[in-house]
Amino acid sequence: xxxxxxxxxxxxxxxxxxxxxxxxxxxxxxxxxxxxxxxxxxxxxxxxxxxxxxxxxxxxxxxxxxxxxxxxxxxxxxxxxxxxxxxxxxxxxxxxxxxxxxxxxxxxxxxxxxxxxxxxxxxxxxxxxxxxxxxxxxxxxxxxxxxxxxxxxxxxxxxxxxxxxxxxxxxxxxxxxxxxxxxxxxxxxxxxxxxxxxxxxx
Amino acid sequence: xxxxxxxxxxxxxxxxxxxxxxxxxxxxxxxxxxxxxxxxxxxxxxxxxxxxxxxxxxxxxxxxxxxxxxxxxxxxxxxxxxxxxxxxxxxxxxxxxxxxxxxxxxxxxxxxxxxxxxxxxxxxxxxxxxxxxxxxxxxxxxxxxxxxxxxxxxxxxxxxxxxxxxxxxxxxxxxxxxxxxxxxxxxxxxxxxxxxxxxxxxxxxxxxxxxxxxxxxxxxxxx
Numbered sequence: 001x002x003x004x005x006x007x008x009x010x011x012x013x014x015x016x017x018x019x020x021x022x023x024x025x026x027x028x029x030x031x032x033x034x035x036x037x038x039x040x041x042x043x044x045x046x047x048x049x050x051x052x053x054x055x056x057x058x059x060x061x062x063x064x065x066x067x068x069x070x071x072x073x074x075x076x077x078x079x080x081x082x083x084x085x086x087x088x089x090x091x092x093x094x095x096x097x098x099x100x101x102x103x104x105x106x107x108x109x110x111x112x113x114x115x116x117x118x119x120x121x122x123x124x125x126x127x128x129x130x131x132x133x134x135x136x137x138x139x140x141x142x143x144x145x146x147x148x149x150x151x152x153x154x155x156x157x158x159x160x161x162x163x164x165x166x167x168x169x170x171x172x173x174x175x176x177x178x179x180x181x182x183x184x185x186x187x188x189x190x191x192x193x194x195x196x197x198x199x200x201x202x
Numbered sequence: 203x204x205x206x207x208x209x210x211x212x213x214x215x216x217x218x219x220x221x222x223x224x225x226x227x228x229x230x231x232x233x234x235x236x237x238x239x240x241x242x243x244x245x246x247x248x249x250x251x252x253x254x255x256x257x258x259x260x261x262x263x264x265x266x267x268x269x270x271x272x273x274x275x276x277x278x279x280x281x282x283x284x285x286x287x288x289x290x291x292x293x294x295x296x297x298x299x300x301x302x303x304x305x306x307x308x309x310x311x312x313x314x315x316x317x318x319x320x321x322x323x324x325x326x327x328x329x330x331x332x333x334x335x336x337x338x339x340x341x342x343x344x345x346x347x348x349x350x351x352x353x354x355x356x357x358x359x360x361x362x363x364x365x366x367x368x369x370x371x372x373x374x375x376x377x378x379x380x381x382x383x384x385x386x387x388x389x390x391x392x393x394x395x396x397x398x399x400x401x402x403x404x405x406x407x408x409x410x411x412x413x414x415x416x417x418x419x420x421x422x423x424x425x
Contacts, residue, residue: 009358010319014326015369 012123012153114141118185120150122158130158134165142174149180154188163197204242204250204286208275208304209294210259218245219392220253229255231281232274232303233264239282250286262299275303295324297331305335310344312415315366316351317359322366345370346420348411349378351385367421376419377410 116137119126137144146162162178169176181189181200189195190202206228207214215221220243231238231252238252245251257264265271275291283289290312291304305311311332315321336342347370353359366374379385380403388398395404413419 009361010322010365013365013368014323015329015365017326018329018369 012121012155014124017125113137114143115145115147117147118151118154120152122151122154124155124157127157127161131161134161138165138169138172138174138176144169144174144176146176146178147180148178148185149182151182151185154185156192159189159192159194159198163194166197166199203248203288203290204252204283205290205292206252207254208258208291208300210254210300211294212254213389214292215251215253217389217392218249218251218394220245220251221392224256225253227253227255227258228275228278229257229261231278232261233257234278237281238278258300271299272302272306276307279307297327301331302335305332305343306339308343310346312346312348314348314350315362317349317353317356317362319358319362322362325366345373346415347374349374351381352378353381372420372422374421375411375414376421377407377414379407379411380404 114137116133118130122130134144134146166176178185178198178200186195186200186202189198189200195202205214205218208228212220212223215227225243226236227241228238230236231241241252241255242250243253261274262271265274279289291308293301293304313325313328315325332343332345347366349363349366352363363374363378382402382404384399384402384404385395388395391398395402395408399405
């Protein structure tokens with residue numbers, strides 16, 4: 001995270017993932033395709049890849065992934081407020097409700113802690129992992145607590161995820177509480193008008 | 203030198219004064235209806251242009267089902283242009299099939315960056331794409347950045363540049379292109395800045411940038 005006094009007009013550094021290992025090239029994508037090997041095919045005799053048949057290949061994967069990124073999160077700015085809009089579609093796989101009921105491995109309750117501690121820095125690069133953690137937690141617990149005491153920086157995608165979690169938990173008759181929110185967390189939630197949805201006090 | 207307009211919006215061709223919409227270009231070469239040499243238009247001394255062509259935006263649907271779609275441009279380039287000192291491919295801003303074709307065909311990548319925060323976000327996505335191509339193709343691109351539309355009076359500009367220097371040490375060309383009104387005006391007249399206002403500050407910036415590119419003159423990084 002390249003937030004510093006000398007860069008005080010830049011809230012977070014979208015290129016920070018480049019400082020990690022080569023595998024981190026996937027981290028900035030919202031879609032967790034880390035288990036999906038791209039099918040490039042085998043090199044031919046001229047050492048040129050045979051990939052890109054019409055149905056599989058990097059082009060479909062990359063363009064689809066990037067398209068989903070732009071579709072799933074949309075932050076619109078109006079004159080005096082931010083409106084966070086979650087684009088609704090049938091394949092909306094960010095929906096906690098849908099994921100809580102579908103395709104989640106049923107883990108024993110004791111294997112997943114009912115309290116989730118948020119990291120200090122929460123950006124779009126980390127939202128997939130947090131999403132995974134939260135959906136597993138929600139799948140096995142009726143009541144979960146999200147400890148936001150360490151949060152020093154949080155972006156709109158993470159706040160949107162938490163807002164979505166709160167809403168979907170209600171539909172599932174489950175309870176999600178955000179506990180010990182840090183001043184920065186409160187400030188960010190207040191800026192986006194999410195204090196009520198997240199049920200926290202300013 | 204040859205410039206290929208791989209952006210269906212045809213901004214490169216329009217900026218060079220080619221405004222006709224129905225001229226076939228790289229689209230027909232990628233679809234193997236024409237060779238790439240047949241599509242060349244001499245637009246300036248030592249500068250040839252290949253326009254995008256009207257079918258480029260729907261090329262994904264026009265390719266025969268059993269044709270690999272990622273190597274259309276690379277295959278087209280095999281049939282010509284080997285005598286050129288440089289072939290520049292102007293890419294569309296979004297990712298997808300056309301950018302994939304460009305990445306597969308290219309050896310080097312030159313990324314123009316505006317000096318605002320959202321450009322950093324876009325660059326992050328692009329670098330992720332490039333790294334995945336590098337892994338899959340087992341090649342390493344020479345990647346250079348150009349700071350464009352730079353406003354020295356805005357603090358965010360210098361801070362964006364600072365972030366870039368941290369991540370791309372010695373990969374940013376030494377001359378920044380400063381924001382001016384002239385640069386916004388000249389495309390509508392189909393002229394480059396060197397033709398539209400040759401003595402302007404912007405023209406000087408671009409001449410210096412061209413020298414930097416040829417000489418490999420870059421900014422030192424923060425690391």
